[in-house]
Amino acid sequence: MHKIRKDSHIHIALNKQIEYPDKKNGFEKYDFSHLAFPSTDFNKINTETEFMGKKLKFPLMITAITGGTDAGKKINKNLARACQKMGVALGLGSQRILFSCPEVIDTFFVRDEGPDVFLLGNIGIHHIREFGIEACKEIVRNIKADGLAVYLNPLHEISQEKGTPEYGGLQEILKDFCKEFPFPVVIKETGNGISFDTAQKLKDIKISAIDTAGAGGTSCIIMEYYLQKSNLRKNIIKPFFNWGISTADSLVEVRQVFPSLPVIASGGIRNGVECARAISLGADLAGMALPFVKPATVSAEEVEEKLVEIIEQFKITMFCAGAKNIQELKKIPLIKRS
Numbered sequence: 001m002h003k004i005r006k007d008s009h010i011h012i013a014l015n016k017q018i019e020y021p022d023k024k025n026g027f028e029k030y031d032f033s034h035l036a037f038p039s040t041d042f043n044k045i046n047t048e049t050e051f052m053g054k055k056l057k058f059p060l061m062i063t064a065i066t067g068g069t070d071a072g073k074k075i076n077k078n079l080a081r082a083c084q085k086m087g088v089a090l091g092l093g094s095q096r097i098l099f100s101c102p103e104v105i106d107t108f109f110v111r112d113e114g115p116d117v118f119l120l121g122n123i124g125i126h127h128i129r130e131f132g133i134e135a136c137k138e139i140v141r142n143i144k145a146d147g148l149a150v151y152l153n154p155l156h157e158i159s160q161e162k163g164t165p166e167y168g169g170l171q172e173i174l175k176d177f178c179k180e181f182p183f184p185v186v187i188k189e190t191g192n193g194i195s196f197d198t199a200q201k202l203k204d205i206k207i208s209a210i211d212t213a214g215a216g217g218t219s220c221i222i223m224e225y226y227l228q229k230s231n232l233r234k235n236i237i238k239p240f241f242n243w244g245i246s247t248a249d250s251l252v253e254v255r256q257v258f259p260s261l262p263v264i265a266s267g268g269i270r271n272g273v274e275c276a277r278a279i280s281l282g283a284d285l286a287g288m289a290l291p292f293v294k295p296a297t298v299s300a301e302e303v304e305e306k307l308v309e310i311i312e313q314f315k316i317t318m319f320c321a322g323a324k325n326i327q328e329l330k331k332i333p334l335i336k337r338s
Contacts, residue, residue, distance in 0.1 A: 003069050003097070003101070003104075003336070004067055005019070005227070006060035006066055006067070006068045006069045006071075006072055006093075006097065006223070007069050007071055007072075008227060008281055009223060010066055010069075010072070010075070010293070012226050012227075012295075013218070013223075013290065013293050014293060014294060014297070015223075016038065016222075016226055016265065018218050018219060018222045018223055019216075019217055019218055019219060019289075019290070020054060020215055020217065020219050020222075020241065020242055020244075020268070021241055021242065022242050022245060023215050023216050023242045023244070024089065024216045024243075024246065024268065025214065025216030025217060025246055025247040025248060025267055025268030025269060025274065025275045026214070026246030026247055026248025026249050026250075027248045027269070027274045027278065027281075028248065028296070029102075029336055029337050030248065030277050030280075030281065030334040030335065030336055030337070031334065031335045031337065032099065032276070032277070032317065032320070032321040032334060032335070033278070033321070033335055034320055034330065035311075035320060035321060035322040036197050038319055038320070038322055039180065039322065039324075040107055040319075040324045042165070042315070042316075042319050045315045045318050045319055045323075045324060045325075046148050046191065046324065046325040046326070047059065047311065047314065047318070047326065048087075048284075048325075049284070049326045051089060051105050051118060051262060051284055051285055052118070052146070052184060052208060052262055053149065054089075054118040054146065055087075056087050056089060056118065056285075057086060057087025057088065057090060057139075058086065058087055058307075058311050058314070059275070059279055059283075059284065059285045059286060059326060060088045060181060060275060060285060060286050060287070060288065060307075060310070060311075061090065061091055061118075061120075061211075061264055061266070061285050061286075061287045061288075062079055062088065062090050062091065062287075062288060062289065062292050062303075063091045063188075063211065063213070063264070063266050063287040063288065063289045064081060064092060064093045064094065064120075064122050064149065064151075064188075064289065065079070065092075065093050065289050065292070065293060065296070066093040067092055067093040067094070067095065067097070067104075067107045067108040067247060068093070068095075068097040068098075068101070068107050068108070070107070071251075072093065072107050072135060072298070073106065073107035073280075074296075074297065075293070075296040075297060076092060076093075076107065076108060076110050076296075076301055077110060077113050077300075078295075078296045078297075078298075078300040078302075078303055079110070079292065079300075079303055080110035080113035080114035080117055080119075080290060080301035081113040081114065081301045081303075082301075082303035082304045082307060083114050083117045084114040084115065084116060084117050084331070085300075085304060086304060086307045086308075086311070088116065088117075088307065089118035089119070089120070089285065090109050090110070090114065090117050090119050090120070090211050091111075091119075091120040091122060091149055091211075091287070092119070092121055092143070092145075093108075093109060093122060094122050094123065094124065094140050094151070094258075095121055095122055095123055095143075096123060096124060096127055098139055098142075099127065099130075099131050099135060103332055105142055105143070108143050109143050109144075109199075110143070111143070111144045113300075115155060118146050119143070119144070119145045119146050120146065120147050120148065120149045120186060121139050121140050121143055121145040121147070121148045121149065122143055122148070122149045122151065122153070122186070123136060123139065123148065123149075124150070124151050124153065124164075125150055125151065125152055125167075125170050125173075125217070126157075126164045126166070126171075128150065128173055128174065128177050129169075129170065129173050133180055133181060136148065136181065137181070137182065138176075138299070140183045144326075145274055146183075146184065147183050147184035147185065147186055147208060147209075148181070148183055148185055148186070148189075148221050149183070149185075149186045149188050149211065150174070150185055150187055150188070151187075151188050151189065151190050151213075152187065152188070152189055152190075152194075152198070153157060153189065153190040153192075153220070154167060155192050155221060155240060155243060156190050156191070156192075156220040156221065156224070157246075159190045159220070159221050159224040159225075159237045159240070160223075161227070161228065161229075163249075163312055165180070165282055171201055171205075171333060172226060174205055175204065175206075175243050177204045178205050178206040178207055179206055180221050184208035184209070185206075185207050185208055185232065186207070186208060186209040186210065186211055186264070187202055187207050187209075187211070188210070188211035188213045188264075188266075189211070189212065189213035189214070189250075189267075190213055190220050191213055191214075191217065191218055191220050191221075191244065191267060192213075192214070192215055192220075192243060192244035193213065193214035193215050193244045193245030193246065193247065193249070193250035193254055194210055194211075194212050194213070194214070194245070194253070194254050195210055195245050195248050195250065196253035196254075196256055196257060199253060199254045199256075199257035200257055201256075203257060203258075205235070207239075208261075208262065208263070209261060209262035209263065209264065209284075210251040210254055210258065210261060210262075210263050211263075211264040211266055211287060212251050212254060212263065212264065212265050212266060212267060212283075213245065213247075213250070213266050213267050213287070214245055214247030214248070214249070214250035214265070214266070214267030214268070215242070215243070215244025215246050215247065215250075215267060215268070216244075216246050216247050216267055216268030217247070217266075217267045217268025217269070217270075217289075217290060218268075218289065218290050219235055219241060221240050221241060221243065221301065222241055224237065225237055225238065227242075234280050236249065239264075245290075246267075246268075247265055247267035247268055247269065247278075248267065248277075248278075248281060250265075250267070251263065251265045251278065251281055251282055252281065252282070255282040262284045262285075263282065263283050263284055263285075264283060264284065264285045264286070264287045265278035265281070265282075265283035265285070265286055265287065266286065266287025266288065266289070267275055269286050269287065269288050269295055270288070270290075271310060272309070272310040272311060272312065272313025272314030272315070272316070272317060273313055273314070274286070274319050275288075275310065275313075276314050276317040276318060276329060277334060279326065279329050279330060280321075280329055280330065280333075280334050281328075281334060283330075285326055288310075291306060291310075292306060314315070316323055336337070
């Protein structure tokens with residue numbers, strides 16, 4: 001069942017329209033002031049940064065896509081090889097399948113391709129309650145990850161045919177889990193965003209970072225819509241195609257609660273200009289997934305080419321905005337359109 005869902009998600013991502021129909025990521029509301037007289041040479045622009053103690057050549061994470069099947073294995077290996085070469089971080093797709101099918105661990109193991117890549121494992125908050133801390137430790141150890149992403153996805157759960165929309169008591173369970181878990185924990189959404197109120201609920205929990213995973217990009221609700229067999233279920237979830245907090249708004253709200261916690265801004269970011277806006281608005285990394293799905297089904301070289309495109313766009317933005325490095329980019333104020 002889990003394998004069928006995994007491959008179905010890849011097929012839908014490659015062949016269907018799965019992005020928010022009427023909501024954008026929010027970064028279109030922001031602009032840099034153009035600097036006609038830069039103070040440095042373009043070839044001296046430095047995009048290196050550090051995230052959770054690990055050095056990266058570029059402030060980007062390719063966020064959770066897949067795993068658990070042969071197709072997922074190929075995608076993950078190609079992503080890891082490209083991330084290793086280009087110096088960006090990688091988050092794996094949901095590893096829920098490993099609790100019931102541990103034999104597919106090789107589809108998530110990418111350390112042979114990316115020995116130095118900052119790597120995150122990935123489970124849902126429900127899996128902590130269902131399988132316990134020891135099983136979660138094993139998932140991180142077995143793939144030699146640097147940390148574990150734990151996703152919150154209430155709307156996604158309720159839109160699934162066999163989802164688990166039971167959130168009662170999970171806040172205390174997460175708090176206890178993070179207190180005892182020996183690896184860094186990154187809290188993320190799955191495409192509907194982290195709000196100010198959600199961030200407040202996380203304030204007293206020992207987390208290492210937040211990934212906004214905001215609205216404006218891939219919609220898990222639309223993905224589930226395509227998987228529904230019942231017209232009734234399709235009709236129920238269709239009004240939620242545009243539900244969520246835009247990535248830019250989510251980033252601003254999270255930063256109001258956590259001024260210094262590492263934050264990844266993901267959700268609908270599609271180019272290097274938007275990556276730069278995210279960093280200037282307060283993110284430590286930008287996160288992208290959908291733009292890499294098709295390249296990763298082909299080869300690591302295709303993923304590298306896409307990364308080169310994004311990095312070059314990012315550097316041009318820095319050059320024309322007057323930032324020589326990431327520290328300077330973070331200090332450049334954005335102009336918000338009325």
